[in-house]
Amino acid sequence: MKNFRKNKTFIIFILTIFLSITSGPLFAGGNVDKTDEKIQSSQNIEAKYVFLFIGDGMSMAQVNSAEIFANSLSNQDIQIQKLNFTRFPVSGLTTTYDASSFITDSASSATAMASGNKTLSGVINMDTTKTVPFKLITEYASDKGKKIGIISTVSLDHATPAAFYAKAASRSDYYGIAKQIVNSGFDYFAGGGFAQPKGKEKDQTDIITILTDAGYTYVNSRENFDALKSGDEKIIAVNSFLQDSAAMPYDIDRSPDDLSLADYTRKGIELLSKDPEGFFMMVESGKIDWACHANDAGASIRDLIAFDQAISEALAFAKQHPMETLIVVTGDHETGGMTIGFAGTKYTTSFNNIKAQKMSFTAFNTKILGPYKAATPKNKAKLADLLPGLKDAFGLDFESLTAFQKEQLELAFQRSMGNEMVRAVEEDQYLLYGGYEPFTVKITQLANQNAGIGWTSYSHTGVPVATFAMGAGEELFAGYYDNTEIFQKLADAMNISTAN
Ligand SMILES: [Zn+2]
Structure with missing residues (x-):
């Protein structure tokens, strides 16, 4: 798959020449401009702006229950109302097993997507000996000059967001993970707060102090959040109300004072999109998983719809930058063994x-x-x-x-x-x-x-998840593949070599 981008560019180049030949002399008259334009656009098929949306615990039962629910709001017919992302032109199926189990956890699953490697449950971006760190898609994208945004409804040191900036032998090393924000130098962290802001024993320097000393701006009010504007750099934006384990509230519980995942996504676009190299943004809806652990479909469905509303922000941006934007939506695993149907x-x-x-x-x-x-x-x-x-x-x-x-x-x-x-x-x-x-x-x-x-479980299950894509490089995400391949597909779409 590594050479896909080159091959595709080559194929389009040949096609362009062929079309030029069939439509007249190659370098004669008005055809010259057209040919140049086509070659140029083929060379530019590269995702400048990349969104990776991860629904934690989201497989098809979670997605489809939200589609049935959305339809039920307006009528009782047996039909579904598709979501923004289930209308995407490309979809695939993605296996999620990790190095220790057919039933992955969020740490190893996010590691697979962020680094292309399988590891043990509980490990973030290190190999199965917990000694060798992996290089991340966000690090490659940053090397290429892209701005990096990491957004989650759960705490920013939780496994999924952590896997896009940190490396840790244990996902429960929340404080050690959060401190790695400093070295990442990434540009925008938003959503939930920090699970252990002063360390496990509450005897360490507050993480907010460490981050602000390192040059980050911390905002946790709607007023200060609204005041953030394009050009503001190194932002940590945390919701003022944190409901449980430093997470944003479930969307079903969200008050008008609380910012939504869509708000954080829209602001990320505003802050990062002016960069000439574009951005890579990971947006996680983490409490679809938490609701499904607790077998609460009502909370899961509302969070999934809020997730879809965040995706609509990316879609609005993609409409303005259609040739340069890639939106990928996937889950990291299924949670709860949810299904449509019950014995009773x-x-x-x-x-x-x-x-x-x-x-x-x-x-x-x-x-x-x-x-x-x-x-x-x-x-x-x-x-x-x-x-x-x-x-x-x-x-x-x-x-x-x-x-x-x-x-x-x-x-x-x-x-x-x-x-x-x-x-x-x-x-x-x-x-x-x-x-x-x-x-x-x-x-x-x-x-x-x-x-x-x-429901069959209070834990994750091992069924594959669905992956949806639209925009530059969307075709890479069709088919049936492993979650480790998402890393390479993202790299290919951004024309990034991961050889070293
Ligand atoms: Zn998960």
Whole structure:
């Protein structure tokens, strides 16, 4: 694949000559200008502006559920409403297994895309001995003079964004990863904050101090963010409200004060696009994954639609620079074993159940269940107390549940309140609740099941993901290939040699 770009240029060159010959003398009259123009454009088929959008935990069930949901907003017909990126002219399928498992984690998957190499789960841009660092697509692009932007809804030191600027034996070395922003010298980091801003033991120099001392400008208010303008360099822009683990809020929980992934993408374009060499921008929607770990389809679908809105910002830019812009959209793996279909609902779905959901499982824990637990002794806890909140937050009407579902919900409620239920056989708590708040995960499971959405896991799964592309070099992304190949395809599109 390394020579694809050269071959393509050569083929177009031959074609141009052929067309020139068939349309008249090669160097005569008005044909000269036309020929020159064609040769020039063939030499310029190079992606100057590159967007790599990564939906964390996003495979086709996540994408298709968002398409069904989007359609259900306007009608009840059995049809889908395509998203911006599912309309792209080129699509492919991408395998995601890593060096240690058929079921990758986000660190090794992002390593594959960023460096072209497989490694162990948990490792960022180092080989399987955790000693040899890899060179990254962002480093190659930076060497070529491009500006680099890294955006994520989760913390900037989390595995996926980290893999586009850092190298670490362990993804959980958040502080050590964040410090590598300084050496990267990259231009725009935006979205979530930092998971361990003062280190694991909270005894280190604050990462914001380190970054600002190194020349970065840190903004965490909408006002200062809005004031950023083209020409401003080395920016760290963090959302003022961080919901959980220094991440931006789920889009379903986003208030008008919060910036969106689309806002951060649009600003990135504004800040980086004036550079004569263009830019490489990685934009991650990290909480599609988190929602799917918790089996919360409502939160996943809304984050996926917000992700698509961020992609629409790239599309608007691509319309202005159609010959020079490449947009690639992919997932790093599937999460949750999500599917359209559930044993209890057989061939039917009801996405109205998903539409009725008003907050994520996280917000429900914070706003409704948490305060109730704090105020209620466990021997006074009654499921009836929370049924109005259940109806309001998830549109789940207790009386509409089956006797079996009611029992499951009561059991989960008592577990959440710390009451042990007497059962004939001790149940597997992990299989039931996956380490989450039992009551909340049971609510989302029941709501999702009634919608016809099934889950098999609280972890990632090993199925391939879909990759979509449009713009300069789009044809490289057709077919069935491994995630390590995305690195080389991006390099080829940018006309970058990765030989050294
Ligand atoms: Zn992931």
